[in-house]
Amino acid sequence: MAITIKDVAKKANVSIATVSRIVNNQSGYSSGTKEKVLKAIKELGYSPNALARGLVGQPTRTIGVLLPNVSSLFAGKLLEGIEDEAKENGYSVVVCNTGTQGLRAMGYLDMLNEKRVEGIIYGSGDMTKDQGDKLSALNIPVVMVATKPAYGHFPYVKVNDKKAAFDATRCLLDHGHTRIAFIGGQLEDPIAGRPRYEGFIQAMNERDLPIDESLIKFGDFSFNSGKEMMTEFVEEGASFTALFATSDEMAVGVLHAAYEKGIRVPDDLSVIGYDNTLASEMAIPPLTTVAQPLYEMGQKAFQRVIKTGATQIEMKHHMVERETVKSRRT
Amino acid sequence: MAITIKDVAKKANVSIATVSRIVNNQSGYSSGTKEKVLKAIKELGYSPNALARGLVGQPTRTIGVLLPNVSSLFAGKLLEGIEDEAKENGYSVVVCNTGTQGLRAMGYLDMLNEKRVEGIIYGSGDMTKDQGDKLSALNIPVVMVATKPAYGHFPYVKVNDKKAAFDATRCLLDHGHTRIAFIGGQLEDPIAGRPRYEGFIQAMNERDLPIDESLIKFGDFSFNSGKEMMTEFVEEGASFTALFATSDEMAVGVLHAAYEKGIRVPDDLSVIGYDNTLASEMAIPPLTTVAQPLYEMGQKAFQRVIKTGATQIEMKHHMVERETVKSRRT
DNA sequence: ATCATTTACGTAAACGTTTACGTAGATTCG
DNA sequence: CGAATCTACGTAAACGTTTACGTAAATGAT
Structure with missing residues (x-):
């Protein structure tokens, strides 16, 4: 049913390791082999499985973003800046609408953890102690945007x-x-x-x-x-x-x-x-x-969540x- | 480093199959075993790996949403309806900002396919033939919202x-x-x-x-x-x-x-x-x-993308x- | 007491990908 | 020419989870 790397390898008469090397732009194959493999990929419509990649330790290139109300002009602009910057860097954004009181945040944190997101941008207004503790326990980068931590020591991006x-x-x-x-x-x-x-x-x-x-x-x-x-x-x-x-x-x-x-x-x-x-x-x-500068703040938050850097980014x-x-x- | 199901099994002195059964609320274990396992899970801070689940055929419970401008009031409301309904059904939403001309849509489609999203909601205005062909080739449910297909035969949710x-x-x-x-x-x-x-x-x-x-x-x-x-x-x-x-x-x-x-x-x-x-x-x-009814249209689009049903949903x-x-x- | 059924497990294989390491052949250097 | 190095591969194991199937023990029915 699903086309896998094995199908490509079989069609091109090479090993799956060779297909992987070619797909990931590594070295170790001849130009003739590369052509064969790319041809097979195109004919079969092969698309790598990001789940499998994540399982063998590759980055998921996914972040979670918690916002209090995605349809507000404020949050919408933040999200736009985050998403544009994420796209530029080959990342995807899971958006989580926590509600004005942030009551739904905890459930989202469990879900994002299971999906092994690489980081979380938290723009959700009030943070409870439970939420702060849970964010800390996740052991992934967390950046707050247009807010700062009521609990925990997370970097943040905001104006004065x-x-x-x-x-x-x-x-x-x-x-x-x-x-x-x-x-x-x-x-x-x-x-x-x-x-x-x-x-x-x-x-x-x-x-x-x-x-x-x-x-x-x-x-x-x-x-x-x-x-x-x-x-x-x-x-x-x-x-x-x-x-x-x-x-x-x-x-x-x-x-x-x-x-x-x-x-x-x-x-x-x-x-x-x-x-x-x-x-x-x-x-x-x-x-x-x-x-x-909401859009720029969103951009900065994204940059900060995938790299280490300043704890306080004041815009x-x-x-x-x-x-x-x-x-x-x- | 990462806590896996094996660690839980070892700590609770059961097999990984037993842990899986308990975590997934299946039958086939005693109440005593369940207590032991839940205790181990809590002490270890185990969180199931959704990537591994996806790899063995479990649903990813993730959809992609393509919108022309996430910060517009129009798109924001659609997104809110989609996300709220997705959350209610245990799904997460990857948001993709295609830009006003939808020029960035193709790259997103590749990415969403690799991440094996279960469906795509397309609210991105003009669809090119290339985009329509690519959406069809993905072989996953696609629903259009506040628009209808210029190419292909995708169900849609819109007003007259x-x-x-x-x-x-x-x-x-x-x-x-x-x-x-x-x-x-x-x-x-x-x-x-x-x-x-x-x-x-x-x-x-x-x-x-x-x-x-x-x-x-x-x-x-x-x-x-x-x-x-x-x-x-x-x-x-x-x-x-x-x-x-x-x-x-x-x-x-x-x-x-x-x-x-x-x-x-x-x-x-x-x-x-x-x-x-x-x-x-x-x-x-x-x-x-x-x-x-933008919010409701978002909801309906979500419902339609995870279930089969009417091809034209007129709100x-x-x-x-x-x-x-x-x-x-x- | 015996047989049939149910319950509570555990084992092994599958999923799709990446990569360390080994091998063979080709090329380069002394 | 022989040794060393490089290139182009392929094999096998790992990753974390689910589950089909087998086994042993317990329970219920005759």
């Missing part, structure tokens, strides 16, 4: 979230805003939650501006979350002329609620997002945001000024 | 694009619009291009409305493309009160250009998109669109009315 949030907040401050609302993620989240909040606080403190707790809310980074938070601000009668939302989707949600409430952006309210996904470009008005964020920020009217 | 476009156009007609602009994909594209155009034409013909060629343009489904096309319409002084763009991203691009030109949506211009991706929800105003599209359509002013 505190500094990025600091710069975003300072952008609003430089435009003269002093009453700035903030929508963050959960403070328990050590990457997207707390450091972005701290960056915001630090920028406000540097200008000796008081922190008004009624201008602080925490969401889940989704479009709907941003819409809800902004709606709550408005219903609570909160007074602010600018808002920093720590994801583009939340920021676009804010734009939505503002649109519905007749709040003009940027005339009445300046808004800054975080990530620079396609959502920021597609927003009306086009969203000013602090950019994480540069940068401000992308579009049309949602205006100086405060005096 | 002509009818969906017909309904979208009719929605505008029912709101009294008679001058309707159209932005489609390339007519050479047998799914996203020609049938959507035909649906538009059919709806116009049913109302005995003339087709004004100056109101027809073709883009590449991207946000930028929609923006450009709308900008061209405006610069050309085209006169229309409604527009149907055959992807959400192009429709949002249209909203952008309208925003920049001071054209009010939906007061001055009604707009309808196609897909119902997150982009339509995030648009300002929220975009009315004809929805493809229902439906209109999602948001806020970009208004009756024409008389």
Whole structure:
């Protein structure tokens, strides 16, 4: 049924060792033999069995990638960078959708281990201690992307979230805003939650501006979350002329609620997002945001998972000024 | 170094066949033996080798998925449906980013064949004859999603694009619009291009409305493309009160250009998109669109690739009315 | 008590590939 | 010309797992 190396060897009248040498571009055969074998391969439609190769110790050239939501713009861009780089290096990518809470991660780790993947890229947000322990026990390279280990000592690729949030907040401050609302993620989240909040606080403190707790809310980074938070601000009668939302989707949600409430952006309210996904470009008005180089981060994560190297790869964020920020009217 | 079934057998004082039976939940062992073996497995941290299983004829439980752009909202949602359903069935998904023109597909097919994937889901837009031939030669199940075969006879999962476009156009007609602009994909594209155009034409013909060629343009489904096309319409002084763009991203691009030109949506211009991706929800105003059930299509494609069944799975599209359509002013 | 059936094992072979090592022939060098 | 080296092979074993088949012991039926 299946064509194997034995069939090729038989058809070309050589040994299976010779076929293997030819297929793998090793030395030790004549050009005449090579022609015979390649001809037989083509006629039979032989395709080497990667499973057998893996069994005799060859690399599987497969990595696993754990992402919280493959259909999000954020994760999609990471995945694109990972996959493009993997392809360039002859690797394939098993994608695992862990769900927003990462609850499905453990099952995936078992499966990836059985398939003997060469490494795992973990971009799944919150890591539990169980997950960290299990990742360590696998004894294969693990790299975290856009996050860093809550447990264990895995290398990671990320921006400086505190500094990025600091710069975003300072952008609003430089435009003269002093009453700035903030929508963050959960403070328990050590990457997207707390450091972005701290960056915001630090920028406000540097200008000796008081922190008004009624201008602080925490969401889940989704479009709907941003819409809800902004709606709550408005219903609570909160007074602010600018808002920093720590994801583009939340920021676009804010734009939505503002649109519905007749709040003009940027005339009445300046808004800054975080990530620079396609959502920021597609927003009306086009969203000013602090950019994480998601695609490049994905590439770097792949490079790191197949080679040893730095434990901390910090990528540069940068401000992308579009049309949602205006100086405060005096 | 690596813990194998032999190590477990030795530690538990049983044969490897017994360990295999226990690991695979077959019969033929006492409860005492089972305890001993499970204890040994746990202590040794044994994880079965899926490569070896595949070699002795067990299913690999792996499929390949070819998508044109994994970071697009469209493809992301398909992938999410595929991956969720695969996970539910104990399968893993190798994701392949073929690029917008599908130029990288052939290399992926070789790789997937070597890895002995059990099936391939092809959502990669245009298929060349070479690709179709190669897919056929693989002799494994292939299912196309959101597209259908240009070559070969592969089962597919899609909506009726002509009818969906017909309904979208009719929605505008029912709101009294008679001058309707159209932005489609390339007519050479047998799914996203020609049938959507035909649906538009059919709806116009049913109302005995003339087709004004100056109101027809073709883009590449991207946000930028929609923006450009709308900008061209405006610069050309085209006169229309409604527009149907055959992807959400192009429709949002249209909203952008309208925003920049001071054209009010939906007061001055009604707009309808196609897909119902997150982009339509995030648009300002929220975009009315004809929805493809992308997630469910992904699920169905997965189900179909691991089981035999219908050759044509037609999913229902439906209109999602948001806020970009208004009756024409008389 | 005897025979038939069932249960709980273990052995050996298969799966497709890679490669260390051995052999024969050809070529080169002293 | 003989010895050393190189080239072009082929053989056999390894890799980790599954399972068909055989055997011994236990159980159930007559």
